[in-house]
Amino acid sequence: MKVKLFLVAVFFISTHLVWAQYPEIKTDLDKKVKAFLEANMRNWRDLNVPLSDGKVLYDIIVENNYQSVVEIGTSTGHSGIWIAWALSKTGGKMITFEIDRDRHLKAKANFEQAGLAGYIDARLGDAHELVPALNGQYDFVFSDADKDWYKNYFIGMDPKIVTSGCFVAHNVNQRTRDIRDFLDYIESRNNYKTTINGAVSISYKIKP
Numbered sequence: 001m002k003v004k005l006f007l008v009a010v011f012f013i014s015t016h017l018v019w020a021q022y023p024e025i026k027t028d029l030d031k032k033v034k035a036f037l038e039a040n041m042r043n044w045r046d047l048n049v050p051l052s053d054g055k056v057l058y059d060i061i062v063e064n065n066y067q068s069v070v071e072i073g074t075s076t077g078h079s080g081i082w083i084a085w086a087l088s089k090t091g092g093k094m095i096t097f098e099i100d101r102d103r104h105l106k107a108k109a110n111f112e113q114a115g116l117a118g119y120i121d122a123r124l125g126d127a128h129e130l131v132p133a134l135n136g137q138y139d140f141v142f143s144d145a146d147k148d149w150y151k152n153y154f155i156g157m158d159p160k161i162v163t164s165g166c167f168v169a170h171n172v173n174q175r176t177r178d179i180r181d182f183l184d185y186i187e188s189r190n191n192y193k194t195t196i197n198g199a200v201s202i203s204y205k206i207k208p
Contacts (some may be wrong), residue, residue: 021055023062023085029115033085036114047075047103049144049170053200054082057142060166060202066140067092070160072127072153073145074098077107077114079170083142084116094120095134097127097145131156138162144170150182165205167192173199 022034041051049057057079061069067090074080074096083094098104104124111117123130127145131153139162143153150169161167167186172179173196186203187194194203 032115044078048078058082058086061086062089065090068138069094069140070138071096072143074107076103077110081114084119087119097130139165141167148178167203169201172201
């Protein structure tokens with residue numbers, strides 16, 4: 001009996017914690033996005049972020065009212081859904097790059113089903129080429145593509161990030177040589193303030 005009660009308690013607590021990570025539901029779009037994420041909770045296996053990191057992205061964008069976003073590495077769209085959900089609150093839009101055609105098409109279908117396609121410009125291609133060629137100014141960048149290119153992605157996007165903007169990189173807890181090189185480089189920049197939140201590095205541009 002005690003074992004059963006313990007298991008019920010664990011299930012209740014874990015379920016509550018997962019639910020607690022979702023934003024407050026206020027609109028019909030919120031309901032649609034949350035329902036889509038819940039229905040697909042166990043389907044984000046293909047190089048996607050976990051729910052907790054998706055919520056981190058959402059919170060950064062909403063809290064800073066970011067509106068012009070670049071995502072490097074769409075995968076099948078989990079992080080993009082969290083970003084676009086936040087942009088539905090700020091009135092912004094995201095450009096996202098994915099090199100793999102199958103993942104790109106699956107992400108576009110997921111964006112449509114979640115009701116967020118209008119906030120997303122999903123582009124198929126090699127970010128090694130697309131990032132340097134990208135025009136415009138942006139206030140939020142999320143890098144979750146090839147880890148050995150993180151430093152190059154940052155160098156390519158840095159001039160395009162506005163002051164008070166933010167560059168976020170995923171999987172920095174892996175601490176491979178490439179990740180260490182990237183972190184050493186970005187932490188050495190005196191115009192950025194960088195913190196680490198679990199698997200995510202968060203770098204705010206504090207001056208030009």
